[in-house]
Amino acid sequence: MDNILELEHIIKIYPGVIALDDVSMSFRPGEIHSIMGENGAGKSTMIKIIAGAIHANSGKVIIDGDGYEKLTPALAKEKGIGVIYQEFNLVPSMSVAENIFLGDKTRNAVMPDFGYMHRKATEIMRSFGVNIDSHRMVGDLSTAQQQLVEIAKAISKNCKVLIMDEPSAAIAVAEVENMFRIIRQLKKQGVTIIYISHRMDEVFEISDRVSILRDGKYVDTKKIGEVSRQDLINMMVGRELTESFPGRNVKPGEVVFEVKNLSGNGDFDINLHLRKGEILGLAGLVGAGRTELAKMLFGDVKPTSGEIIVKGKSVRFSDTSKAIEAGIGLIPEDRKKEGAFLGYSIQWNIPCMSLKKISRACVINKKEADRLADEYVERLRIKTPTVRQLVRNLSGGNQQKVVVAKVLAAQTDILIFDEPTRGIDVGAKQEIYHLMNELVEQGMSIIMISSEMEELLGMSDRVMVLYEGKITGELSKEEFSQSRVLELASGL
Numbered sequence: 001m002d003n004i005l006e007l008e009h010i011i012k013i014y015p016g017v018i019a020l021d022d023v024s025m026s027f028r029p030g031e032i033h034s035i036m037g038e039n040g041a042g043k044s045t046m047i048k049i050i051a052g053a054i055h056a057n058s059g060k061v062i063i064d065g066d067g068y069e070k071l072t073p074a075l076a077k078e079k080g081i082g083v084i085y086q087e088f089n090l091v092p093s094m095s096v097a098e099n100i101f102l103g104d105k106t107r108n109a110v111m112p113d114f115g116y117m118h119r120k121a122t123e124i125m126r127s128f129g130v131n132i133d134s135h136r137m138v139g140d141l142s143t144a145q146q147q148l149v150e151i152a153k154a155i156s157k158n159c160k161v162l163i164m165d166e167p168s169a170a171i172a173v174a175e176v177e178n179m180f181r182i183i184r185q186l187k188k189q190g191v192t193i194i195y196i197s198h199r200m201d202e203v204f205e206i207s208d209r210v211s212i213l214r215d216g217k218y219v220d221t222k223k224i225g226e227v228s229r230q231d232l233i234n235m236m237v238g239r240e241l242t243e244s245f246p247g248r249n250v251k252p253g254e255v256v257f258e259v260k261n262l263s264g265n266g267d268f269d270i271n272l273h274l275r276k277g278e279i280l281g282l283a284g285l286v287g288a289g290r291t292e293l294a295k296m297l298f299g300d301v302k303p304t305s306g307e308i309i310v311k312g313k314s315v316r317f318s319d320t321s322k323a324i325e326a327g328i329g330l331i332p333e334d335r336k337k338e339g340a341f342l343g344y345s346i347q348w349n350i351p352c353m354s355l356k357k358i359s360r361a362c363v364i365n366k367k368e369a370d371r372l373a374d375e376y377v378e379r380l381r382i383k384t385p386t387v388r389q390l391v392r393n394l395s396g397g398n399q400q401k402v403v404v405a406k407v408l409a410a411q412t413d414i415l416i417f418d419e420p421t422r423g424i425d426v427g428a429k430q431e432i433y434h435l436m437n438e439l440v441e442q443g444m445s446i447i448m449i450s451s452e453m454e455e456l457l458g459m460s461d462r463v464m465v466l467y468e469g470k471i472t473g474e475l476s477k478e479e480f481s482q483s484r485v486l487e488l489a490s491g492l
Contacts, residue, residue: 004029004192005050005081005161008067010059012045014393019045020056021216027161032183032193034203034224037213038236038425040395043196046213047163050194051083052076063161082154083163086423087336088146092139097121099138100153124152128182144175151182155191162186163194166423168202180206198425200229214238237427245458246430248437252278252461256445257328257414262306265292267469270306274414274447277440281460282449285489289469290449291333294416297447298330299323310414324353329412331403333419333449335396339403342392346384347373349391349402353410376405380435397428404435415439418449433459453482467491 003026012020020042027033037043048054050061052071060067063079071079090099097117121134130148138146147167154162164183168176183193183206197203203210204224212219212235219235252275262270267289274280284290295301297308299317308315310326317323320330332338340349351358351369358368373387380401384394391402400420407415420436421429436446436459450456456463463475465488473488 002029002065003027003062004064006060006062007046007050008060008062010046010049010056010061012042012049012054012056017393018216020049023059023213023216023218025211025218025221027192027194029160029192030187030190031208032187032195032206034195034197034207034210035213036197036203036210036232036236037219038395038397038427040215040398041213041236041425042216043213044165045216047083047085047165047194047196050076050161050163051081077157080158080160081163082157082159082161084147084150084154084165084167086166088150090138090146090149093137095135095137096125096132096141096149096152097134099149100124100134100156102153104157120156121152124155128152128185130182144178147179148182151186155186159191161192161194163196165196166198167195168197168199176202198423200232203232204229212236233426236425244454246434246437248441250277250441252276256311257447258309259297260307260309262293262296262303262308264303264305265289265296265301267293267296267466270471272464272471274445276443276445278461279436279440279446279448279459281456281463282447282466283453283456283463283485283489284466287468288466288489290466291418292469293466294330294332294418294447294449297323297416298328300330324410324412327412328414328416329353329407329410330416331400331407331418331420333422335399335403340391340399340406342399343390345388345390346377346382346394346402347387350376350405350409353406357411372409376409380405380408381431395428396424397431400424400428400432401435408439413444414447415444416447416449419451420448421450421452421455429455453485456485457482465489 005027007023007025010020010023023042023046035043049056052073052075055070060069061071091102100121101117118134125132128148132145132148138149141149167179187193195206207224209221209223210227210232211221212232214236254276255273256276257274259270259272270293282290296303299320299322310328315326336342347370350373354372355364358365358372377384377387382398382401382405384398391399394402417436421432440446448459457480461477463480463485464471465473465485467489468491472491475484
């Protein structure tokens with residue numbers, strides 16, 4: 001079978017880092033081909049080279065038999081390459097139809113042919129079995145609907161190869177099934193899907209073949225029926241991971257944090273408590289109110305009623321700085337937008353929540369700031385050639401560690417982890433799990449919000465479940481079961 005896309009001896013070098021090291025790979029017409037690998041394995045770099053966003057130092061991208069050493073984005077699109085990145089490339093203030101045909105020439109050469117655009121957009125959406133009004137503003141759509149607009153945009157440009165980068169990261173289970181239906185439909189039409197994901201279940205459900213990258217090198221390609229989960233993990237990390245969730249030796253102590261009848265931000269009458277040295281899991285489906293609760297507990301949103309008690313003292317936070325002073329820290333769900341300043345160095349990020357503590361007369365003690373950065377890079381084992389490295393150049397797992405370091409440097413001991421391992425690979429997940437265990441063994445306490453059932457049950461001492469802004473149940477370790485959590489998360 002002829003290949004529609006090939007990578008031939010691709011090498012990409014950044015200062016101090018070989019991102020792709022002599023990678024050769026091929027993709028067949030009409031197949032669903034998954035790419036897996038730890039963060040930092042080279043997946044994002046590979047996508048950008050295929051899309052023409054960056055150029056390799058050497059090697060070729062071969063599309064339909066034609067080789068290119070330096071693709072441009074325009075040429076890649078012309079040759080049928082479409083990419084849906086984790087951060088969508090849409091204009092919120094424009095309609096669905098305008099986004100789908102943005103940058104394209106429509107039939108009227110002087111003015112955009114809006115009638116044609118809306119008819120064609122509706123036709124494309126209906127071919128997916130999707131009913132989204134082409135006149136709606138994209139900013140008013142859900143994340144899953146925006147993703148469908150991205151797919152429609154690619155298909156409108158006669159896409160032959162569609163690359164999807166972590167497409168399920170921000171959508172609910174039911175929406176993932178709908179996305180899979182559309183992917184299979186595109187496969188029947190002869191479109192090649194390159195599917196990049198950390199989620200094993202999805203890879204096994206949707207893929208024809210799977211390829212592994214590790215440390216910038218190509219490892220192997222297998223038919224999905226020829227490998228097990230453990231095989232893929234071993235190929236990704238280059239070693240055997242025998243435990244999914246590390247054990248810890250700590251017995252929860254006295255109550256250090258309590259919430260009584262708290263309402264606001266879409267949550268109602270919330271009651272919970274957290275003990276010293278405990279990990280309390282918060283479960284719920286998308287939209288259940290977990291992140292909304294986290295924002296209230298961290299002082300980002302004021303509650304309308306109820307009480308928050310920290311170490312026996314009733315508190316009211318006027319803003320997040322007061323929550324930090326009380327010892328509460330939030331590791332947010334979206335580390336790239338809310339957790340770290342990606343364009344700044346590790347050395348700058350880690351002390352940035354501790355400026356009051358390391359300043360005299362409004363002048364920052366640079367020596368103390370640098371000491372904090374060095375201390376937490378070593379303590380959290382952040383992999384970086386230097387503390388002057390920009391955070392955006394780190395892998396996802398190490399970016400997450402920088403966010404945790406920033407919060408810990410502010411001397412917080414009640415930590416809220418909102419989706420602590422979202423978008424990071426299996427090896428980096430293990431490091432985050434070990435880090436969380438170390439923190440509670442040191443006497444800190446953690447509230448962990450997670451959409452991954454295995455993570456939730458594997459790491460928590462107790463689990464509380466939310467449904468439509470209300471707590472529907474609490475489970476002890478002895479009562480843990482996936483079915484019970486799902487029942488409570490569904491309001492049953």
